[in-house]
Amino acid sequence: MPVAVRISGSSTSNRAEAASRRAASNSASEGLQKMGYNVAIVGATGNVGREMLTILEELNFPVDTMHAIASRKSKGMDVAWGDKTIKCQDIEAFDFSTVDIVLMSAGGDVSRAWSEKIGKLGPVVIDNSSAFRKDPDVPLIVPEVNPDAVKLVSRKNIVANPNCSTAQLVVALKPLHDAAKIKRCVVATYQSVSGAGKEGMDELWTQTKAIYGLGDARPKKFPKQIAFNVIPYIGSFNEDGYTDEEAKMWDETHKMLDPDIKLTVTCVRVPVFVGHSEAVTVEFDRPISPDEARAILREAPGILVVDKQEHDGYITPVDAAGEHAVYVSRIRKDHTVENGLVFWVVSDNLRKGAALNAVQIAQLLDETGTIKPKSGYRTLTV
């Protein structure tokens, strides 16, 4: 099923485009227009929740009413929504039967406690946690990769959003896999601290200041010092010595792209605030040159290729932060295998790795008619 994945340039220009689209739609002539959706964001005070609010506006997703939901401690807190602020509500007191879509971004425990209950009340839950990603009755979707999985949504009214590192990886792998089957893939990630939520960002900030100022730099959120360091451990250990973060990457790639791709991963936390990077080595079933790969990736949805063999001709996480694209750089031949390529993939983990993908799923649900606003249609007489 072809799907238009709408990415564009910087977040500043995204906001300007959103404003001009709103102005254009306000001047629409008389006719029948679909109402917007009633949307609730659970985790609206968090890193991902705040990005969701921004991106829904940037992409001009049709929202009639927005509800910001978080834990009881955030009740009454102001959250920015467009040019207004809305008050945060306590999840325990909110009536989810009044909304069409719930963007759930408050961790696995909250999702396990709430998502199925909410789905039974009617709204579709787009869940950012890992709680339902492996559930065969819950589609796991990256719209550039497997939009057809949307047909499974009605089973539980839940759609899962993948892990941040998997999302950017499969966007880059999919068009190459379509051109030449991927047999084996080796990935090392360089994951920013925002992937560990607000507390992760705070720890890098306070530790960096403490080390410069001879303060207390003892780790709290991360298992070892993250400032001026790298940590080859994210999540928790599985019995085989891999971490659950590493296992998520192959489980999710198998569910969305192809169960036959052999994938091995090392996940590493690095002292970067926003933007995950990945060194990716791929072995194909036929020869594929760097030039052919560049041409394929340039045509692929959601990807920008920045690959000049100059001292600054590649993308870093600082360049990708606040952007929508998955960037691919440093495409070159792997001389150690017959049909191998090596490349570098970078994206904003809070955007394509979480909030942007969730909003793209909401667009997919809308465009495929999988959801319809409860409030139906209104007559425009402007």
Ligand SMILES: NC(=O)c1ccc[n+]([C@@H]2O[C@H](COP(=O)([O-])OP(=O)(O)OC[C@H]3O[C@@H](n4cnc5c(N)ncnc54)[C@H](OP(=O)(O)O)[C@@H]3O)[C@@H](O)[C@H]2O)c1
């Ligand atoms: N960060 C990433 O790159 C990334 C990528 C993909 C997926 N995710 C997933 O997205 C989710 C959120 O991540 P994040 O980075 O935004 O975390 P975060 O910055 O720590 O924010 C957590 C949010 O969850 C809310 N929350 C916590 N306990 C709650 C409860 N009992 N009831 C209602 N709300 C509750 C918090 O509200 P209070 O402020 O009231 O505590 C806050 O709004 C996680 O499942 C994470 O795994 C994150």
